[in-house]
Amino acid sequence: MPMTDSWQTAEIPGPKKASLIIKPDIADAMIRRAKRPIMIVGHGILEYEVEGRKLIECLIELSKRGNIPVVATASTNREFLDRGFSPAALMPAVDIANRLTDTAWKGLDGKESYDLAIFVGLPYYMEWTILSGLKHFAPQVKTMTLDCVYQPNASWSFPNSTIKDWAANLACIVANLGD
Amino acid sequence: MYEYPAGELLSRKGVNIQIKELNSDIAHLRDISLTIGAIHDEKWDEPMGPTPFPSLTTLRNWDLALLNRYKPFYLPFCDLCCLCTYGKCDLTGTKRGACGISMPAQQSRTVLITACIGAATHIGHARHLLDHLVEKFGSDYPINVGGTGVEVEAPVIRLVCGIKPVTLGDLEPVLDYCENQVTQLLSVTHTGQEGNHLDFESKVLHAGTIDQVGMEVADIAQISALGFPKADPESSLADLGMGTVDTTKPVILVIGHNVPPSTEIIDYLQKKSLTSDVEVTGICCTALDITRYSSKAKIVGPISWQLRYIRSGIPDVVVIDEQCVRADTLQESAHIRAPLIATSEKNCLGLPDRTEDPVDEIVHDFLTGKQTGALILDPVKVGEVAVRTSIGIAPQRKKHKSLPHSKEALVALAKKCTQCVLCRRACPNDLPLPAAIKSAAQGNLSGLDEIYDDCLGCGRCEPPCAQKIPIHSLIVAAAEKKTRDETYCIRTGRGAIQDVEIRKVGGPIVLGEIPGIVAFVGCANYPKGSREVAEMCMEFAKRRYIVCTSGCSAMSAGMYRNEDGKTAYEQYSGHFEAGGIVNVGSCVSNAHIAGAAIKIASIFAKRPLRGNYEEIADYVYNRVGAVGVAWGAMSQKAAAIAAGFWRLGIPVVVGPHGTKYRRMLLGRSDKEEDWYVYDARTGKKVYGGPVPEHLFFAAETKEEAMVMIAKLTMRPNDTSKGRANKLANYVDLHKRLVGGIPSDVHQLVRTLADVPLTMKDEIVCHLHDNNWKEHPIPDPTLLKRMVHKEKEH
Numbered sequence: 001m002p003m004t005d006s007w008q009t010a011e012i013p014g015p016k017k018a019s020l021i022i023k024p025d026i027a028d029a030m031i032r033r034a035k036r037p038i039m040i041v042g043h044g045i046l047e048y049e050v051e052g053r054k055l056i057e058c059l060i061e062l063s064k065r066g067n068i069p070v071v072a073t074a075s076t077n078r079e080f081l082d083r084g085f086s087p088a089a090l091m092p093a094v095d096i097a098n099r100l101t102d103t104a105w106k107g108l109d110g111k112e113s114y115d116l117a118i119f120v121g122l123p124y125y126m127e128w129t130i131l132s133g134l135k136h137f138a139p140q141v142k143t144m145t146l147d148c149v150y151q152p153n154a155s156w157s158f159p160n161s162t163i164k165d166w167a168a169n170l171a172c173i174v175a176n177l178g179d
Numbered sequence: 180m181y182e183y184p185a186g187e188l189l190s191r192k193g194v195n196i197q198i199k200e201l202n203s204d205i206a207h208l209r210d211i212s213l214t215i216g217a218i219h220d221e222k223w224d225e226p227m228g229p230t231p232f233p234s235l236t237t238l239r240n241w242d243l244a245l246l247n248r249y250k251p252f253y254l255p256f257c258d259l260c261c262l263c264t265y266g267k268c269d270l271t272g273t274k275r276g277a278c279g280i281s282m283p284a285q286q287s288r289t290v291l292i293t294a295c296i297g298a299a300t301h302i303g304h305a306r307h308l309l310d311h312l313v314e315k316f317g318s319d320y321p322i323n324v325g326g327t328g329v330e331v332e333a334p335v336i337r338l339v340c341g342i343k344p345v346t347l348g349d350l351e352p353v354l355d356y357c358e359n360q361v362t363q364l365l366s367v368t369h370t371g372q373e374g375n376h377l378d379f380e381s382k383v384l385h386a387g388t389i390d391q392v393g394m395e396v397a398d399i400a401q402i403s404a405l406g407f408p409k410a411d412p413e414s415s416l417a418d419l420g421m422g423t424v425d426t427t428k429p430v431i432l433v434i435g436h437n438v439p440p441s442t443e444i445i446d447y448l449q450k451k452s453l454t455s456d457v458e459v460t461g462i463c464c465t466a467l468d469i470t471r472y473s474s475k476a477k478i479v480g481p482i483s484w485q486l487r488y489i490r491s492g493i494p495d496v497v498v499i500d501e502q503c504v505r506a507d508t509l510q511e512s513a514h515i516r517a518p519l520i521a522t523s524e525k526n527c528l529g530l531p532d533r534t535e536d537p538v539d540e541i542v543h544d545f546l547t548g549k550q551t552g553a554l555i556l557d558p559v560k561v562g563e564v565a566v567r568t569s570i571g572i573a574p575q576r577k578k579h580k581s582l583p584h585s586k587e588a589l590v591a592l593a594k595k596c597t598q599c600v601l602c603r604r605a606c607p608n609d610l611p612l613p614a615a616i617k618s619a620a621q622g623n624l625s626g627l628d629e630i631y632d633d634c635l636g637c638g639r640c641e642p643p644c645a646q647k648i649p650i651h652s653l654i655v656a657a658a659e660k661k662t663r664d665e666t667y668c669i670r671t672g673r674g675a676i677q678d679v680e681i682r683k684v685g686g687p688i689v690l691g692e693i694p695g696i697v698a699f700v701g702c703a704n705y706p707k708g709s710r711e712v713a714e715m716c717m718e719f720a721k722r723r724y725i726v727c728t729s730g731c732s733a734m735s736a737g738m739y740r741n742e743d744g745k746t747a748y749e750q751y752s753g754h755f756e757a758g759g760i761v762n763v764g765s766c767v768s769n770a771h772i773a774g775a776a777i778k779i780a781s782i783f784a785k786r787p788l789r790g791n792y793e794e795i796a797d798y799v800y801n802r803v804g805a806v807g808v809a810w811g812a813m814s815q816k817a818a819a820i821a822a823g824f825w826r827l828g829i830p831v832v833v834g835p836h837g838t839k840y841r842r843m844l845l846g847r848s849d850k851e852e853d854w855y856v857y858d859a860r861t862g863k864k865v866y867g868g869p870v871p872e873h874l875f876f877a878a879e880t881k882e883e884a885m886v887m888i889a890k891l892t893m894r895p896n897d898t899s900k901g902r903a904n905k906l907a908n909y910v911d912l913h914k915r916l917v918g919g920i921p922s923d924v925h926q927l928v929r930t931l932a933d934v935p936l937t938m939k940d941e942i943v944c945h946l947h948d949n950n951w952k953e954h955p956i957p958d959p960t961l962l963k964r965m966v967h968k969e970k971e972h
Contacts, residue, residue: 009604009643014258016271043880074879078918090922092887094838094877098252098845105849122835123706124609126879129254129838136255136272136282 003159007149011128016135018150018157024172030144030156031066031177034116036107039063040096041087043074044147045121050167058170059120059146060085065177068118069108071096076121093122097130101137113140119154120146127151146170223343228791231341232356235363235385241793242381242826244961245800248853249844249874251380253286256841260285263370278370286841287379288368290818293840294386295365297819300502301767302357302393303525304437307501309350309396311439311558312404318348322403325410328677331782334774335395338781339388341790347404350396357396360389387822388792394820395770402674405442407471410675412754412761417470418477419737419746420665421488429573430458430493431565432517434485434508435500436766438468440522443562444498445473457569462488463503464730464765470671471764478669480738481703481731482813483636487655489515491662492580496545496569498561501525502766503702503814509552514581518545518568519552522561530554538563546571581649582656586624589656592648593619601643602650607635607836608706612650624657631658633708669737670748672729672764676775678782680755684725685783689802691901693757694908695892698727698772699736701809701817704836711881712810713739716747716760718885722908723757724892727772732810733762769820773827776803793962800828801856801959804892804905806871807831808884812840821875830871830891832884837877844874848926856895856959862966865957867895869926882916889913890927895959899932907935910942925949929956 003020006013021027031037041059048055056079063070069088072080077090089096089108099105100117107114117134119127127145131153134143144156148166151157158169230237260276261267268276275281280288312320322344324332331337333344336353344350364386367373373382401407408414424430433441441461448454459476461469462485466478479488482503489497489511497512501523505511509528512519521528533541533553538560544550545568555561583589593616602612610633615626631654640650655662687693697719699712712735720726728736737746751760755775763771780798781788788795799805807824809817812833818840821831825844833840847853848869856867870893878884889909897905906927913921925946928934930953934942960966 007604008607008609009601015269016258074883075917081918090917090919092876092883093879094252094843095845095873098843099847099849101252102847122879125607126835126838126877129256129841132256132258133252133254136258136270137253139272 001160004150004152005160006128006152007160008124008128011125011152013152017152018154021144021156021158024169024176026156027144027146027173028176030116030142031068031118031173034142036112036114037066037068037116037118038071038107038114039068039118039120040071040073040093040122041076041120042093042122042127043076044123046076046079048163050163055167055170056080057083058167058174061174062170062177065174071108073122093126093130097133100134100141103140115140116142116144118144118146119151124149128153223789225787225789227341228787228789228794230792231790233339233385233388233792235360235367235382238385238388238792238826239381241796242384243377245384245825245828245874246377246380246844249846251283251287251376252843252845253283254838254841254843255282255286256839280374281376283376284374284379287376287383288373289841291364291379291383291386292368293815293818294383294390294822295361295368296815297817298357298386298390298393299361299365300816301390301397301819302354302361304501304767305393305397305400306354306358307437307523308439309347309354309400312400313347313351316347316404318346318351320347320404322346322349322399323409324399324402324675325677328679329410329675330678331778331788332675333395333399334777334781334788335391335770337788338777338790338792338795339392347400350400353392353396357389357393360385364389383822384826387819387824388826390819391770391773391823394767395774397767398674398764398770401438401468405438405472407468407764408671408673410677411673412680412752414671414673414753415474416668416748417474417671419480419667419669419734421479421484421491421493421662422664422666423477424460424479424493425458426493426578428456428458429495429569430460431496431498431569432479432488432494433459433461433465433469433498433500434463434504435523436464436502437500437523438465438472439558440498440500440561441465441469442472443558444565445469445476447562447566451566453566453570457566460494465500467672467730467733467765470669478734480665481709481734483703486511486636486638486651487662489517490581490652490655492576492578492582495573495576496520496565498522498565499526502816511581513551516576516579518550518572520561520565521552521554522556522558524556527554528552532556534560538567542567542571546575582652589624589653590619590622592653595646595648596620597646599645602640605639605643607637607639607704608633610634612640616648616650616653619653619657627654627657628661630654631661632710635704665738667737667740667746668748669734670753670760670762672733672762672768673753674764674768675771676755676761676778678778681775681778681782684756685779687757688779688804689783689896691804691897691904694722694724694889694905695804695806696725696727696775697888697892698729698805698807699732699810700729700769700772700807700820701732702811702813703731703735704811704813704834705735706834706836707881709735710739712736713747715808715810715881715885717741717750719888720747720751720758720760725755725757726751726760728760728762729764729768729772730766736760766816766820772807773823776805776827776829779803794965796827797960797962797965800961802894802896804894804897805829806888806891808888809837810834810884812837825874830874830876832887832891833875833877834884835877835879843876845876846872846874848872848923856957856961857963857966858957859960859966860958866954867957867959868929870894886913886917893927895957899930899956902927902929902933903935906933907938910935910938920945925951929954
């Protein structure tokens with residue numbers, strides 16, 4: 001399938017569509033360039049496991065190495081806690097997204113606005129609509145999705161890919177940040 | 180716009196003639212006034228409130244007060260506007276269309292269109308139903324929704340319109356008003372009308388109010404005239420589920436919302452003593468309403484059961500009326516050789532109109548296969564045709580189904596799969612169909628069987644398949660045992676809540692001893708199957724909330740058995756009380772849930788009801804811990820229903836698909852300045868706390884929803900005992916479902932007396948860590964005019 005097709009075929013976006021992350025270095029560069037990134041992790045991430053390793057563990061690594069605060073949505077929090085990792089906040093996805101549209105909002109720590117919001121693990125259609133909200137009403141925030149499916153309303157998105165390739169990409173991003 | 184002055188009502192067909200002076204051959208007349216038609220005998224002595232029959236802007240200030248606190252967060256489903264020939268216009272970001280419209284205005288405009296569609300649908304249904312009932316029973320037929328147990332028979336109509344309907348005929352001017360308002364509201368969405376998103380949103384709320392009136396008209400009319408349960412907490416249990424259908428008999432399937440054709444089927448069966456010989460089964464709200472009419476009728480399931488039930492071949496005749504009927508029902512029925520009868524002007528399906536034809540000819544044409552469907556707009560005729568056709572055709576059809584006939588046939592179909600994944604990409608819930616089909620091709624049906632539980636039944640997986648595999652049929656066939664085991668029960672829709680029940684629970688609700696009212700309403704577009712609704716209902720009932728159900732959610736609530744083998748309706752009482760699970764009925768019965776909240780304000784708190792919308796809504800918003808949950812909200816009607824609740828100050832939680840309604844109404848608990856209220860005792864503006872935090876909220880998972888529901892029952896006026904009870908539930912659910920103590924507890928504790936005793940140590944520790952400060956509990960109101968008014972409660 002074309003790399004910029006929405007995963008759910010009817011979710012036709014546009015005219016403004018996400019740029020493709022064709023290799024992990026791009027995501028890595030976006031994270032490095034960001035002054036104040038934040039990562040929103042939905043419960044969908046809990047479903048995925050590659051070679052015996054849960055992908056949520058990869059995100060914990062990403063958060064630590066990239067110094068990216070995590071907002072856990074829904075029941076994701078417990079999985080983080082079970083792994084000895086405390087998210088910066090526990091908040092519903094629509095709630096954190098709504099705050100990101102507020103240019104006066106100084107972030108979870110009250111210090112400064114975020115300039116990069118990384119999304120992963122929300123239901124595809126919910127992430128689609130939330131990213132659309134941010135595309136239109138939070139121009140000050142770049143958005144990136146680390147899911148294995150193309151999210152056209154993000155600023156940056158991976159193309160649709162296999163779980164195995166996805167896991168490899170995430171691992172690569174994490175590894176690069178550790179360099 | 181025509182205004183409806185207080186106490187001066189005419190029926191829809193009434194004519195008022197005033198003659199100043201008339202000279203004729205026989206007389207010279209002066210100042211003559213003639214009224215022809217129904218004369219409304221006004222016997223309601225309550226003084227008229229300030230806003231009877233509100234127009235589009237009458238309640239605008241109230242709306243803006245809510246919208247100032249719960250600002251819209253738009254989630255555009257499309258970046259474009261394509262509603263006029265200027266377009267398509269790209270509205271991305273800050274761009275404006277050729278007409279000048281902005282993206283926020285366009286989104287709110289779309290929400291208004293959605294709400295208008297929903298309201299028009301309920302009102303159209305109400306009109307259709309009322310016309311039929313007036314024709315059959317007469318306009319003087321008395322309204323009776325609960326005998327002496329329900330003196331406030333129409334709380335929504337009394338509140339919004341300021342009238343007290345006594346007869347069916349009295350409902351006609353109410354519908355006139357609704358139709359007028361919906362027309363005005365829809366006109367607002369024309370190019371070059373409204374341009375401000377908050378004004379669009381105010382009109383969305385108005386559409387919700389009008390929708391609530393229309394729903395109340397429909398349900399109190401049918402309760403009164405058709406003998407439905409009248410506010411009966413112990414209404415009978417009806418069979419629910421595909422497995423309850425006796426397939427050895429001819430089976431009629433009714434689908435939709437407008438019940439008269441179905442009641443005529445029941446009547447004909449009784450008249451001919453055939454009641455035990457034919458099964459009458461239903462899907463969607465017609466099913467709910469037909470079980471309110473006849474204890475013999477059975478409910479197959481929610482809207483999502485249409486494809487699976489028809490393809491099972493069980494129905495011999497399919498009768499459709501209006502709303503939520505699949506547009507391909509005629510084709511699906513043809514596949515199983517079951518004739519289809521369309522009964523509504525709103526849903527003709529291209530069928531020939533046989534309304535005036537003799538019954539014998541229509542039945543003959545069905546039985547000989549000359550015709551696969553017909554439009555019959557006479558409900559009585561539908562009754563006879565449906566029954567006679569079902570009896571005649573059942574032996575011929577032999578339950579011919581369009582599902583794979585054997586496991587071998589299923590496996591053979593699965594083997595055609597090329598794993599292109601287009602089925603999964605079309606599935607609204609992104610279900611793992613390709614993997615399940617791959618397993619099925621190897622003879623393992625467990626994957627498809629599991630998918631059945633989460634499947635919406637929409638069939639969207641099938642059209643993209645290049646191999647033309649009937650994927651939905653594969654799912655249903657793989658889960659055949661499950662469908663046979665669908666043998667549940669549901670308490671039939673009781674309709675209104677009795678005044679005496681309100682008197683009993685009003686105090687405990689307002690004081691917080693009952694932690695809240697949670698209403699599970701709406702469609703079946705669930706993210707993970709209907710079981711989640713049942714689980715949520717049972718959890719909140721167990722926690723002594725009052726749980727209400729309606730529509731497809733009422734069915735879903737019953738389609739699950741606990742470890743004792745009991746359904747929610749068998750385990751919990753139907754009384755409007757702590758721990759009750761109260762099925763009010765069909766979609767239009769949602770008006771009774773709003774009505775209950777209104778009656779708490781008027782009966783328990785003795786607030787003036789008549790045409791007094793703002794004060795009652797202000798009371799409900801600040802004191803009545805009610806929350807609506809539309810976990811599978813799909814339709815425009817659901818949007819309108821939600822809007823009606825919002826305006827009454829009742830928050831609504833939807834499932835993740837609900838983000839597709841394009842906007843949320845979210846509060847900001849971190850902005851203290853947003854949460855000030857007037858203290859009615861002093862007139863000062865005081866901090867009331869971030870409760871209820873949101874007005875329209877989409878939850879990602881059931882767990883997130885349950886925690887949010889518990890939080891949204893909090894109100895500024897909660898007593899400390901009540902707040903402690905609500906907090907205990909919120910914190911406990913949070914700890915159990917999400918993990919840890921909620922980070923916002925310090926925002927929800929006003930005084931130390933609010934802290935639940937069993938959680939005192941950890942919460943006090945949390946308060947300390949968050950620099951918590953005590954603040955007084957106000958006598959809260961958003962209305963300045965309510966300051967210094969003497970309060971009953």
